[in-house]
Amino acid sequence: MALRAQQFAQAEQIATGILKSNRTDRHAALLFAHALMGQNRGGEAIAPLERVARRGDDAEVETLLGALLCGAGRVTDGIAQLRRTAARRPPYFPSFQELAGQLAKAGQYYEAIGAIEAGLALAPDSVDLKLDLGRMLHNVNQIARALSVLQSAHDAAPGRPDVLTQLGRVLIVHGDYAAAADAFRRVLALYPDDRSIRAHLATSLFEQGERDAAEAALRAVIRGQPQLLGRAVVVMASGSHGRFFFSQTDAAKFLGGQSG
Known part of the structure; x- marks a missing residue:
């Protein structure tokens, strides 16, 4: 509740108390990490997450650990961690998204696209992965592919404002201004x-x-x-x-x- 209310210091205090009695409590470690991230101190959560990650396969913990390693400037370590997590089966799809995002931040755009495509090969109907792929294709100016992917995402989830927004942005570049305006109006109907x-x-x-x-x-x-x-x-x-x-x-x- 403290975390949802963005009372990050209180959430940190609660998580710290739990970790003092059990240093490998995964829920407390995740809470601690998110509380510190809310205070721009995410790097301090790396050690507790590493302790939990060493206990066994926990894709959620590993994905957050990879993100925090990248955020702390340890990009090579973070991306390596995310690659390992994305290779686990059954797949944990947020790890593909985080890996792609970190690769894109590192300027490795086509590797980022490849990471999302690898996720889509395992979950071809995932609207979230299609949306991420559409964004990345837009960023590298592959407009025709981006439009095709985003239209597929829109067909599957016609009311999603994030899909409509990205579709509208790509439609502008594609030159279909009327369709873009329609997409943006539909988003504004939800968020005026x-x-x-x-x-x-x-x-x-x-x-x-x-x-x-x-x-x-x-x-x-x-x-x-x-x-x-x-x-x-x-x-x-x-x-x-x-x-x-x-x-x-x-x-x-x-x-x-x-x-x-």
Whole structure:
């Protein structure tokens, strides 16, 4: 309950008390790790997790350990740990996702794609793995493949906002602006206050030539959040049917915001 309430210091205290009486209690070690991560001290949880991991196969513990090793700058050790965990059977699919994420952070994008594809070979219907693969393919500009994978994920889970968001972003690059705008509108129906999604919608609308609707979307982005003016100005200036202002003050006046 303390962890869910983001009372990380209290969660750490509880976990520490349990670990004092049983240094290899897996639940306490996991709680301790998450509590420290909430305080940006995840590296301090490596030793307790290593003690638990040495007791036997525990994919959840091993995956978190690999992530913390990478976060502590021990990237080679962390990736090696994640590779071992991803090789275990039965598979623990979060280990494939964590491995891919860490490989991508290390600049090994195609190895990251390979890690997700290995997971999908074992679970071809996994929407989460398809979403991750779509993101990574987008990052390496393999737009046609990304679109195919994400459309498959959307067909399997048509209401998932994370899938719709990533699909919309890829549709923009693909040039299908109407479909992208539809995807973003569906996300906004669930999360009307999501300003990032509204900015993506504005991009789609500008590219369709719907300048008034796009500018209205950008005004909603910065309403009450003047620090987002820069994002709005970039969206407005980069659109093929957008506007460019030489002065941030003029852009702020046009959008009804405040100059920085």
